[in-house]
Amino acid sequence: MKKNFTIIDNGTVTTPKGFLAQGVYAGIKRKRNDLGVLYSVNPASAAGVYTLNVVQAAPLKLTKQCLKQTGKLQAIVVNSGNANACTGVEGDKNAKIMQELVAQGLDIPNEYVGVASTGVIGQQLPMDCVRKGIELALMDLSENGGTGFSESILTTDTCDKNLAVQVEIDGVTISIGGAAKGSGMIHPNMATMLGFITTDADIEPGLLQQLLSDVTDQTFNMITVDGDTSTNDMVLVMANGYSGVKLDTNHPQWEVFKEAFNYVSEYLAKTIARDGEGATKLIEVTVKKAKSKEQASIIAKSVIGSSLVKSAVFGADANWGRIVCAAGYSGADFDPDKIEVYLMGTLIFQNGMGITVDEDVLQEKMKDEFVPIELVLHDGEAQARAWGCDLTYDYVRINASYRS
Template sequence: MQGQEGSFTIIKDGNIASAKGFQAGGLHCGLRKKKLDLGWFYSDVPAQAAGVYTTNIFQAAPLKVTQESVAAAQQLQGVVVNSAIANACTGEQGLQDAYDMRKLFAETIGVEEHLAAVASTGVIGDLLPMDKLSKGISQIADGNHLGADKFETAILTTDTKEKGIAVELEIDGQKITIGGAAKGSGMIHPNMATMLSFITTDAHVEASHLSGALKAITNQSFNMITVDGDTSTNDMVLVLANGRAGNQSLTPHHSEWQVFFEALTFVCEYLAKEIARDGEGATRLVEVQVQGASSDDAAAKIAKSIISSNLVKTAIHGADANWGRIVTAIGYSGESLDPDQVSVYLGEILVVENGVPHVFDEDKAKEYLLEEEIIIHAQVGNGDGSSVAWGCDLSYEYVRINASYRT
């Protein structure tokens, strides 16, 4: 992929290791039958770090350990990730295993323990086979396992494809790169879920400003996707900035802060949409645009209500222009609005105008709903509030995958 997006350029085949000073890799250590199941990336120098974590009360052991690492000095130098087993709801033994995983990884890449972070994804309730994991971590130094593509593959669970991107921009006359990778396919819902996203940059930006940017961007990207309405125990977004680009320290007062913010936003939104596109059993990416709300927050709640509706999602899967399900989801969003000011479009096809049906060509609507990317646009009033959310259709295949997830 290569292209121009405003003040930055998308790097062809860009990935999490595109930024200066970063490496990534993956290997098979035996947690899965054949597929790669252990991935890692690290910087050659300590990096400023920020994270956002799942809102589920049952936070998995790796999250607790990683949050502890980030809190120690707002720095990280490397992250190790296993798939297949979530190490969630595993008690004191699971927590000790997460600490041991961090310690082994830190020793292997030669950094202080608090500069290492861990993440896990997979089946809840199983303990990690630490003998296999330890053996796998010990092989990280083997150059045969290097490659961002291997990292992207190793962190997958029910995903059908790898998810990675990188962009280039210029700040203070220096080339800056932002790269990222993600996994996520099921148990995805606004306010984080079963997804892991890791972002790297060689920009010089302090952790406090990085954290503020990440939280703001997460609210309009990762927190605006849904696949099935479930919120999981594990997952997180981490950003590491190692400063190797040599720019002046970025703050919101820097003249080119907005350039950096927009590029970071693009990377996060791209990864979020790829997760939604790759929802378990999904055949379509659905984008919900809401305008005219009383505020951006109100618009976001309405957009989430529409994209989270199983009835809307199944109608999309069946290519049924059942607009009644959309207005129903708008109505139970909890936001105050005038139904007589609500209009709904499927792509460019107007189906509801000012709260009442608008005559439209059912065949053309069906044809549109069979496309791979669907846009639902809702005009809900005359306010200035707007928001966008992403999701997917809900298919028979989703039921098949989740009926036998552990077996």
């Protein structure tokens, strides 16, 4: 299918007009950038989605509160290496200090600054480092600072995660940019991930929230690495209207914009899943011909979240029993005698039993970095897709020494 948008080489959150950013090394981590600022030259409509964990970090609570009050953001400050979670009153104060320092430096209202943190839980932020980092970042905000910003939000990630696309609307080029981090503690319904999306389209805050929530349900909420949901996870989107093009659901090209927005979100989500701690493979589970999208999603999430399925993929073991079993305990309603299961495009289960295949050939195919699994339920026309990664020895090694 032809895409209605163009992928921009080396695109970042500063590809959309009117956005500046920078990432710096402040000394919060041992090395690598660890503090970033993203800035819109004018106040932007904003929306957010957040972790469902009832234990929530100070910066997340502050950002959520400000967005609820204003529906706008003009800047976001992020640090990595320290989550500022479970840090009590002092942690709340430190989140507000981060917000105030950026607001003062940019001469904007405090409530127009979103705050995010990621890293080790239960330790107070080294505020001397934070102050220094904010000062350095504000001094060097730039249209070329998107890559530095994306590097500053990483923890155990092995690569930064950027994308930007452009679409033509009303004869004007509209850009959508995104950056994300995430590698471990990733689970559907928000995860140990941060995502930041920018666009120079003009979209009213309520509609922007609806768009983000709808798209998140099909992208960021459909990935898993290890089944853990963290305390700091959020996705924020800013639409600053710098292009001059106003969009709403009545605009004839709204669906074109939504397609591009969804692509950015899906790309970032898949990149997070592929970069799971210790991962060697990206797994994609597609459930087709289900009674409803909800039922299809339940099964897809169950299969992608199965430690046994993930381990089998790591070992290149075509074990259809683990796939069928995970679908069976998902809680979805389906007839196991009607389903078909495909692995690497090969039919391996039908009519309630396994299909004889050349396992040596299939095992060789499973050594590929991309492993698709498809379940066809023959109960309806709905479908859903989820992404995850294999479970490896390195996952245990990385998490056994995370704080050391």
